[in-house]
Amino acid sequence: MGMTIGIVGGGAAGMMAAITAAELGAEVTLLEGNDRLGKKLLATGNGRCNLGNEKLELSQYYTGDPSVLETCLKRFGTEETTGFFRRIGLMIKSREGYLYPACGQASAVLDVLRYAVREAGVKVAADCRIEAVGRDSGKLWVKNRAGKILYFQRLILACGGRAAPGTGSDGSGYGMALGLGHSLAPVVPALVQLKCREDYFKAVAGVRADAELTVMYKGKCAARERGELQLTNFGLSGIPVFGLSRVANYILNENKHKSDKNLPEVLIDFLPDYSREAYERFCAERQPRRGRTVEEFFTGMLHKKLMMLFIKIAGLKPTEDIALAEAAKVRMVYGLCRQWSVHVTGSNSFEAAQVCAGGVPLSEVTENLESRKTPGVFFAGELLDVDGKCGGYNLQWAWCSGHIAGKAAAGGAGRPDKSKGNRG
Numbered sequence: 453m454g455m456t457i458g459i460v461g462g463g464a465a466g467m468m469a470a471i472t473a474a475e476l477g478a479e480v481t482l483l484e485g486n487d488r489l490g491k492k493l494l495a496t497g498n499g500r501c502n503l504g505n506e507k508l509e510l511s512q513y514y515t516g517d518p519s520v521l522e523t524c525l526k527r528f529g530t531e532e533t534t535g536f537f538r539r540i541g542l543m544i545k546s547r548e549g550y551l552y553p554a555c556g557q558a559s560a561v562l563d564v565l566r567y568a569v570r571e572a573g574v575k576v577a578a579d580c581r582i583e584a585v586g587r588d589s590g591k592l593w594v595k596n597r598a599g600k601i602l603y604f605q606r607l608i609l610a611c612g613g614r615a616a617p618g619t620g621s622d623g624s625g626y627g628m629a630l631g632l633g634h635s636l637a638p639v640v641p642a643l644v645q646l647k648c649r650e651d652y653f654k655a656v657a658g659v660r661a662d663a664e665l666t667v668m669y670k671g672k673c674a675a676r677e678r679g680e681l682q683l684t685n686f687g688l689s690g691i692p693v694f695g696l697s698r699v700a701n702y703i704l705n706e707n708k709h710k711s712d713k714n715l716p717e718v719l720i721d722f723l724p725d726y727s728r729e730a731y732e733r734f735c736a737e738r739q740p741r742r743g744r745t746v747e748e749f750f751t752g753m754l755h756k757k758l759m760m761l762f763i764k765i766a767g768l769k770p771t772e773d774i775a776l777a778e779a780a781k782v783r784m785v786y787g788l789c790r791q792w793s794v795h796v797t798g799s800n801s802f803e804a805a806q807v808c809a810g811g812v813p814l815s816e817v818t819e820n821l822e823s824r825k826t827p828g829v830f831f832a833g834e835l836l837d838v839d840g841k842c843g844g845y846n847l848q849w850a851w852c853s854g855h856i857a858g859k860a861a862a863g864g865a866g867r868p869d870k871s872k873g874n875r876g
Contacts, residue, residue, distance in 0.1 A: 454476070454477035454478040454479050454862065455473075455477075455478045455479065455605050455606055455861065455862055455863055456478070456479045456481075456603075456604045456605045456606070457473050457478045457479065457480045457481070457604055457605065457606045457607070457608065457858075457861050457862065458480075458481050458483060458592070458594055458602060458604035458606070458607050458608070459473075459480060459481070459482050459483060459607075459608040459610055459858075460483050460582045460585070460594060460607065460608070460609050460610060460611045460625070460628070461483070461484065461485075461609065461610035461611035461612060461620075461625070461833070462482050462483070462484030462486070462489035462490065462576065462578075463489075463490060463491075463492050463493065463610065463611075463612055463620070463621075463833065463850070464490070464492075464493055464565075464833065464847055464850035464851065464854065465610040465832040465833030465834070465850040465851075465853055465854035465857075466482060466484070466489075466608070466610035466611075466832065466833070466854065467482070467489060467490060467565045467566075467568075467569055467854070468536075468565075468832075468850065468851050468854030468855050468858065469608050469610055469830075469832050469854040469855070469857050469858030469861070470482045470569055470572070470574045470858065471540075471565070471568045471569055471572050471574070471858070472854065472855050472858030472859050472862070473608075473858040473859070473861055473862040473864075474569075474572035474573050474574045474862075475572050476858075476859065476862040476863070476864040477862065478606075478861070478862035478863075479575075480572075480573075480574045480575065481574070481575045481576075481577060481602070481604070482569065482574050482575065482576045482577065483577050483580045483582055483594065483596070483602075484576065484577065484578050484579075484580060484620075485579070485580065485581035485582070485611075485620050486578065486579070486619070486620045487578050487579055488578055489562070489565070489566055489569065489576065489578070490562040490565060490566070491619045491620060492612070492616055492619035492620065492621065493558060493561060493562050493565075494558050494559060494562060495558070495616065495619065496558055496806075496847060499557070499558050500552050500553070500556050500557070500558060501552065501553060501557070501558035501560075501561045501847075502550050502551065502552060502843065502844040502847065503533070503537070503544075503551050503552065503553070503561055503844055503847050503848075503851075504530050504533045504534065504551040504844045504847060504848045504851070505530065505549055505550055505551060505843045505844040505845060505848065506530055506546055506549040506550075506551065507549045508525060508529050508530045508845075508848060510522050510525065512840050512841050512843065512845045513838060513839070513840045513841075513845060513849070514642075514698060514809060514838070514839050514840070515814060515837055515838045515839075516637055516813050516814065516815070516837050517813060517814035517815050517837070520814040520815070520817075520819065521814060521838055523819055524819075524821075524852055524853065524856055525848075525852060527852070527856060528851065528852040528855045528856060529848075529852070530551070530848065532851075532852075532855070533551075533848060533851045533852075534551065536851070536855075537561075537564065540564045540565070540567070540568040541564045541567070542554075542560060542561060542564045543555070549843075550843055550844055551844055580596050581596060581597045581624075582594045582595065582596055582597075582611070582624070582628075583595055583596065583597055583624065584628065584631065585607060585609070585628045585631065585632065585829070586631065586632070587826060587828075591603045591604075591605075592604050592605065592606065592607045592828050592829065594607065605828070606828050606829075606830065606861040606862075607828065607829045607830065607861075608829075608830045608831070608832055608857050608858065608861055609625055609628060609629065609829065609830070609831050609832070609835055610831070610832040610833045610835065610854060610857070611624060611625035611628075611835060612625060612833060612834045612835065613625070613626070613639060613807065613808030613810075613811060613834040613835060614626075614639060614641075614802040614805075614808050615641065615642075615643075615802055615805040615806060615807050615808045615834070616802075616803065616805070616806070617802060617803060618803065621808075621834070623639075623802075625835045626639065626811070626835070629811075629812050629831070629835065632823060632825055632826040632829060633823075633825035633826060634812050634813075634816050634823065634825055635812075635813060635816065636810060636811060636812060636813075636837075637809075637810040637811060637812075637813055637837040638702070638705055638810050639808050639809065639810035639811060640698060640701035640702060640704075640705055640799075640808070640809050640810060641697065641698075641701060641799050641800070641801065641802050641804070641805035641808065641809075642694075642697055642698035642701070642805060642806070642807050642808060642809040642839050643694040643695075643697060643698075643805060643806035643807050643839075643841075643842060643846075644694065644697045644701075644799045644800050644804055644805035644806065645684065645686075645687065645688065645689040645693060645694075645697070645799060645800045645804060646687050646688045646689075646693055646696070646697055646700055646718070646796050646798075646799050646800075647686050647687045647796065647797050647798045647799060647800070648686070648687035648688060648718075648794045648795060648796055648797065649715065649794070649795040649796075649797045650794050650795065652761060652764075652765075653683060653684065653685055653686060653687055654685045655757060655760070655761050656683045656755075656757045656758055656761055657683060657684055657685040658683065658684075658757075659682075659683040659755045659757050659758055660680055660681065660682050660683075660690070661680070661681050661683075661722055661754065661755060661758070662678075662679070662680060662681070662722075662724065663678070663679075663680075663681040663692065663720050663721060663722050663724065664676065664677070664678040664692075664720075664721040664724035665677055665678070665681065665688075665692050665693065665696055665718055665719070665720050665721075666718065666719045666721075667696050667699050667700055667703075667716050667717070667718055667796075668716070668717040668718070668719060669703050669716050669717070674699050674703065674716070675695075675696050675699040675700075676696075677691075677692035677693075677695040677696050678692055678724055679691040679692035679695075680692070681693065681720065687794070687796070688718065688794070688796075691842050694806070694841075694842050695841045695842060696718070697799055697805075698809040698839060699716075700716045700718070700796045700799065701799055701809070702809070703716040703796075704716065704796065704797075704798060704799075715795040715796060715797060716795070716796045717793055717794070717795055717796075718793070718794050718795075718796060719791050719792070719793055720791070720792040720793075720794070721790050721791060722754050722758065722789050722790070722792070723754075723789055723790055726790075731786075731790060735783075735786045740774040740775045740777070740782070741774070741775060742773060742775040742776075743773065743775075744773070744774050744775070745770060745771050745772065745773065745774060746763055746768050746769065746770050746771070746772050746773075746774050746777055746782075747759075747760070747763065747770035747771065748774070749774040750762075750763065750785060753789060754789060758789075759785075762784075762785045762788040762789065762792070763785055765784075765788060766781045766782075766784040766785045766788065767781050767784075768781050768782070768785065806842075806846070807834060807839050807840075807846050808834055808839065809837075809839045810837055810839075811834065811835050811836050811837040811838070812831055812835055812836050812837060813837050814836060814837060814838070817830075817831055817836070820856060820857070820859075820860035821836070821853055821856050821857045821860065822857075822860060822861075830857040830860060830861050831853070831857065832850070832853040832854045832856075832857040832858075833849070833850045833853055833854065834846070834849075834850070836853065838853075
């Protein structure tokens, strides 16, 4: 009989760990708090499941220990992910490097994973929410909500963070990790919308625009992203905002007991394709004509809602004659198009976040993601201090960490991977 392994959490990382360990001969029990596996997976990629990215780079991730992460990604990267899914029956297509199931349905990814779990002989215990883990007389144990205790030779904690708690990621894994002697990098929402202090966002809600956003803190650039910005009645949304959100939230977390002077500032450039010189030349060539209103003069630059807001911020009236308008105020409108400053007061909650930042530091696990505090316990997925940008990077980490943890827990760290084409 192979190694007995209990895996807490039946999401992406947990299922990958279960399949990997079971195929190496381990006796695996997958403990899932929901009534079925992979509930959170169905919501990824707007229901299309962006399961990886051909442009896998360390720069797309945040972690306190990049060298450990880099080693993991080299062991199980995009090639291994696509190899694994093709082996279990999924057809994959690439869209500008973003990997999706060819059928365009997240449900197909979940289905092939469930079939693979079943075919590998994994025992699935659904509706089994684990509340505590520990070691007793050399044996690892888990206790479920009903008080039942199960014993295993190895444990893999893959129960997620706090993002989207409605899918089962309620943060309980953090308590388990602390109970095993681990520390936690501060946990904040990531890939989430940002709330801003300014009170005029309702006037521009619904506007979408290509923009470059820079988070400034203490006079320095803390992060920069470009993409389609979406303005809401409370602040900022869209892919570039998601990419900046964890940085802004960490700044807020660091200064939560300080004054508003320490709020992160976001500078927004709505014309990122223009060089400074080209934009100055453009502005100089647009000569005000008597009889044309301020609103008419600025028509054709940005979305009308934005231009009307910038005109108001600059202290101009839309109906006044542009030829008689104060030159400094006109220059201010031009300037706001390139550098609109807003201040972040918070973000939407964990319920709205796609992932969490923070978690168990990689310095507290081995290269096989085994606990340095409690040997025999392994970690996978979002519970660890790794989070990626939008584009399939977080699911890639789930597959990568789940595979590494599952393989090592089963005692197969030195064996070839089936995902590389070996079927032995």
